[in-house]
Amino acid sequence: MNDKLPISAYKGADVVEIAINLLGKQLWTNFDNSLTGGLIVEVEAYCGATDQACHAYPDKLTPRTKTMYQAGGVAYVYLVYGMHHLFNIVTNVEGRADAVLIRAIEPTHGEETMKLRRQQIDSNKLLTGGPARLSQAMGISVADNNTDLQSDNIWLTEGKQFSKEEIIRSTRIGVEYAGEDALLPWRFHIKGNKYVSK
DNA sequence: TTCCCGATTTACT
DNA sequence: GTAAATCGGGAAA
Numbered sequence: 001m002n003d004k005l006p007i008s009a010y011k012g013a014d015v016v017e018i019a020i021n022l023l024g025k026q027l028w029t030n031f032d033n034s035l036t037g038g039l040i041v042e043v044e045a046y047c048g049a050t051d052q053a054c055h056a057y058p059d060k061l062t063p064r065t066k067t068m069y070q071a072g073g074v075a076y077v078y079l080v081y082g083m084h085h086l087f088n089i090v091t092n093v094e095g096r097a098d099a100v101l102i103r104a105i106e107p108t109h110g111e112e113t114m115k116l117r118r119q120q121i122d123s124n125k126l127l128t129g130g131p132a133r134l135s136q137a138m139g140i141s142v143a144d145n146n147t148d149l150q151s152d153n154i155w156l157t158e159g160k161q162f163s164k165e166e167i168i169r170s171t172r173i174g175v176e177y178a179g180e181d182a183l184l185p186w187r188f189h190i191k192g193n194k195y196v197s198k
Numbered sequence: 199t200t201c202c203c204g205a206t207t208t209a210c211t
Numbered sequence: 212g213t214a215a216a217t218c219g220g221g222a223a224a
Binding site: 055060062063064078079080081082083 | 216217218219220221
């Protein structure tokens with residue numbers, strides 16, 4: 001259970017299926033000799049070829065989307081609103097711009113480090129519920145864009161097996177600009193988990 | 199080069 | 212509930 005997820009776990013052609021399979025997996029980072037880890041409890045799928053919500057739509061290679069065209073198994077990290085770093089996992093084969101946005105984790109290791117990174121002295125701030133929050137807690141930034149998930153900085157392992165009944169499917173958050181594709185039910189989260197974003 | 203706006207979070211009225 | 216923060220990507224000029 002401590003072995004890194006193999007490349008094959010990221011190379012499938014169906015990004016939605018991979019997104020579902022990533023629920024319950026354990027995400028780890030090790031920066032500056034500080035290990036942090038948590039279970040993935042909320043994800044969203046994005047598909048560059050067909051999905052208007054995806055940065056790479058309509059299958060458009062740019063300096064930014066280049067990362068998503070890599071073969072599955074690397075990190076796609078980008079900046080939104082000039083301040084928030086969002087962590088995605090690139091999927092599919094080279095040349096297909098698909099990715100899974102990690103929206104929330106349940107912390108399991110290194111919570112003190114996470115609190116320091118989040119400046120969570122007074123506890124009004126959520127620790128890891130929300131895509132920018134978990135990136136900050138795990139120490140992930142745009143500097144980690146294109147990082148291989150077999151590396152010793154960011155990687156995944158098996159984690160906890162959730163039952164089908166615990167997995168809730170819904171529309172994605174913050175993609176109203178995507179027209180009819182905003183209605184795609186490509187968000188998945190663990191029912192009742194307190195770390196799932198609002 | 200200008201311009202618009204975003205896969206969000208937080209503080210404040 | 213609403214608005215501010217803050218800056219780079221991408222399209223248009």
